Amino acid sequence: MKVVHYVNQFFAGVGGEEKATVGPEVREAPTGPGRKLASLLGDEHQIVATVFCGDDYAASNDAAPAEILELIKATGAEMLVSGPAFTSGRYGIACGRVAAAAHKAGLVALAAMHAENPGVAEAAPAPVVATGLTAREMGATLEKVALAVKKLASGQTLTPEDGLVGSIPRRNRLAESNAAARAVDLALTRLAGDRSATEIPMPDFGAVAPAGPVTDPSKALIALLTEGGLVPAGNPGRLESARATKWLRYPLEELPGLEEGSHVSVHGGFSTVVANENPNRILPLDVARELKDEGAIGSLYAEYFVTTGNGTSVADGARYGVEWAAELRKQGVQAAILTST
Amino acid sequence: MPIAIRVGAPRVVPTRGIPYPTGDPALGPKEEKAWRRLLVQTALRAISTPVNKPTVFKPGELTT
Structure with missing residues (x-):
């Protein structure tokens, strides 16, 4: 050719x-x-x-x-x-x-x-x-x-x-035996010890080496992050309720905690009623401030990062994670608490 | 929590419900805040602990 x-x-x-x-x-x-x-x-x-x-x-x-x-x-x-x-x-x-x-x-x-x-x-x-x-x-x-x-x-x-x-195109083909027979074969293969035998491989999430520990949280700068779709009321950055195409950052400075009405979750994957009654249920700012004031946390990063983890592709999620890590590192943040809904 | 472990989150603190990761609407306001505080304290314990694989830190009694 x-x-x-x-x-x-x-x-x-x-x-x-x-x-x-x-x-x-x-x-x-x-x-x-x-x-x-x-x-x-x-x-x-x-x-x-x-x-x-x-x-x-x-x-x-x-x-x-x-x-x-x-x-x-x-x-x-x-x-x-x-x-x-x-x-x-x-x-x-x-x-x-x-x-x-x-x-x-x-x-x-x-x-x-x-x-x-x-x-x-x-x-x-x-x-x-x-x-x-x-x-x-x-x-x-x-x-x-x-x-x-x-x-x-x-x-x-x-x-x-x-x-x-990448995406592997689906093609129809005639299997040698029907689904019931293949299911029994697969069950027998698994019972015989091959734990990974499957017709539908699950996505590979890769592996991330865990970061080393923070020596002393009472001296560390710590960030609060969430994939719970929590945004200021009115959703000024127009965060999506599903299949988010972006992440956003919003200020936490001056806020002792989050109040009903100040922030809402736009997450489309669960009922947000309970979260909206008290947004600290998604982003624990109120107790993080207390722990900071008592000296258990050195300081809190002045913003929180947010996206919506709902039908979001693994590739997009991984990209947001890399971008968050890079940004937090640049800002001198040593550890992050990311709430997951 | 099983999902967090499966996707490889290094340090995981299990909580009580998807719609309220740092809350529990079944509790009264004071008790709920104490629960949230315990979760964040557990997270602080998690970030100060060396791990080499996805590890669960159960919210437990803390002295601080």
Whole structure:
């Protein structure tokens, strides 16, 4: 198969951040990581061209994917490979969008990036294979990409064993036995000791290494956070009641506690009547202030952060968590109490 | 609480109900505030304790 390879300006050798605004261009040969990929693909598949584009241009310009697609189609290639973008956000988004556009245009398309790259969500319906975190893992990543290219080129679909990540398209197929028989088989497999046997794998929440303990809370700056949708009356930031697309921050300074009417929960996943009668039931400001005044808490961070944890995607939730941690660290906060509804 | 442990929250203080994580409307105002205070004190105990995996800190009798 004739393959076209999409990379950013950095991997095309054009330049770094100072060249992130350059528009798309074509080179009639494998370039950068494409050279190694070409050698892994052997004689069966040829990289006939490399299309590259600056990260800013490609990720922040709505027309960029279509523009890049025109260049891809002009090369006469039957297949597009984008990346690997590892954990680079703009590059990953560009790789995802370019792969999606190529797939919709009828090309075989594949993107490669880290499973947590926001670009994974942009690639659908094109498949994404997971890579390592950084270009230090380029060698092993390209071997995986080459195997995926060969498999896709032969008309097969990728599976999680090939490194497929992101939303896995559902396809109907005829099972060998009916659901009742499969359920009994699965129960027997589990009883025989395979505790993870399943037809429907649960989402992987990853693992976060717990932070070390605070040496002395009576000297620490502590933040109060909640996913309970608690906002000042009137919901000035328009926080959603479900599938929150954002988190917000509101002041706590000067408030001894929260009062009925001053704050309300907009959470759509439970009855908020009880919480609204006394918002300290969601965010325990009243007793946190007391403990601060008594010296058990060094000081309270002057704001609280809030989102709505109701049908929120794991990816969005993880992103809010990372942003909260970064912001709190920047503000010198040593520990946080996050209430969960 | 089983969800918090399953998703890997490092330090978890179990409470009494989803709609009121730091309250309990079945109690009188004074008792409820004491319960909330105990939860926050338990949270302070949790953040001062080293953990290497998701760990539950039960609200218990505290001397402070």
